[in-house]
Amino acid sequence: MSKKIRVVVVDDSALVRSLLAEIINRQRDMECVGTANDPLVAREMIRELDPDVITLDVEMPRMDGIDFLGRLMRLRPTPVVMISTLTERGAEVTMRALELGAVDFVAKPRVGLASGLNELASQIVDKIRVAAVAKVHRAHTTGKETATATVSSAPPVSSSALLGRLSTEKIIAIGASTGGTEAIKEVLVHMPADSPAIVITQHMPPGFTTSFAARLNGLCQITVKEATQGERILPGHAYIAPGGKQFALARSGANYVAVVDDGPPVNRHKPSVEVLFKSIAAVVGRNAYGIMLTGMGNDGAAAMREMKDAGSYNYVQDEASCIVFGMPREAIAHGAADEVLPLHQIASALLTKLRGATDRLHHRI
Incomplete structure (x- = not known):
């Protein structure tokens, strides 16, 4: 034994x-x-x-x-x-x-x-x-005595080319579990105020996602809030699945809207990354960008592959920067990853990709 x-x-x-x-x-x-x-x-x-x-x-x-x-x-x-x-x-x-x-x-x-x-x-x-x-690290900080289980932040990325129609059409979907609160923060703090809408499922019980959203909202250029049933999903906003609820996206005419309900657990989770990512594959397709961050288990891996098959471009956090390399490992095993990157490189890689998409859009116009 x-x-x-x-x-x-x-x-x-x-x-x-x-x-x-x-x-x-x-x-x-x-x-x-x-x-x-x-x-x-x-x-x-x-x-x-x-x-x-x-x-x-x-x-x-x-x-x-x-x-x-x-x-x-x-x-x-x-x-x-x-x-x-x-x-x-x-x-x-x-x-x-x-x-x-x-x-x-x-x-x-x-x-x-x-x-x-x-x-x-x-x-x-x-x-x-x-x-x-799990992997925990001693922090090398000055001033306050703090430590963190995540990697250090990268410098902010310029947002100069993210304006216009692109932000309305695109959706960024993030899934995470153990270690995910800090990993999500590491991505969101670099997203500019005119970022495409971001939808997030972090495994968390009721009562804690409100504080999580409020804390992020105070740190980010974008507006961060808990998702509510039926609300329109807007650029410059990040929407977090409420603890104890399932969160998905639907279409209403030209708009994306939040679906927040009391559906059953999926992969033992409520909220479940699988539920969110499956809806992204179905209603957003090639206009989606997927991000799978640190977490235990396989929640969301199969649905992230569905996103990729529907035309999404997907980023997966690498093993070295994960607290727990479970969900990212499973996403890679399902062939869902386009790029596997250290946490601190994901936001900049995504913004570079978005700027390229914006340039192509402008050339077509």
Whole structure:
């Protein structure tokens, strides 16, 4: 039998520590090697036990989880799964934790904690398994002590040639899972205000996509928002699939519109990249650009091949820059990729392609 995944649980609730330790120890491939009730105790325990994965409560006494995570990722980068509360504040703090380098998070219920955590047991251990093989990096930053599990940003790309009819006709579709919040940000911050519309499915539960969209909206030249049923998809905007809903595109006359509904999970996901990408293949065709970013599993790979067969041009993140090279690997295996690139090159490659399409359009006119 292969070596067990060694986990340290950090949480100020004795009940949560006990429940998480029990859930972890029920698995044949992992063990809880220690629990700590605050980050100062955890610091010594991590130094002594050298765990493979840490589960970390967002809000704790003496030093909150965010401060602790920042120090941990600067000094001793370790895969971390955050245990977050389903509140607006919890969602905002979770987004910050993902920026600092946490691999993923689990949203714990506010009521019925014991039964709720046990219902989440399979999700918790799945995320620990993913974290155990994820790549995290020490950040080389100045000023604030931060770390990240993504690669560094490339300089912004000029948008001078992206005006006119092109932005109305084209659609950019992005799919991501584990590690995707930072990867999506890395692409979107380089997109100019007159970018074609961007539609995004990131695997995320209800209550967290609102904070994710708001955080991106404050950083980007384009407008970033959650998608809503029936709204027109406009250039200069990015639309994120709401957590717990399926998101697709449809045609309404000359316009693209959002379809947001309560359809069943696809590939165990809701929202699912497969659902979005299949709709892109059907209604956008050769006017689409696809981007597959870091994530575990195969969600969206088959549909990305359908996009390519319908005339889309597709970018896939390379293994070296992925937190988890699952979904990109599957997209490549399905023959869906036109280019496989490091994360920091995707936006510039896409904009170069768009500028070329604009030049061709102008020549035809």
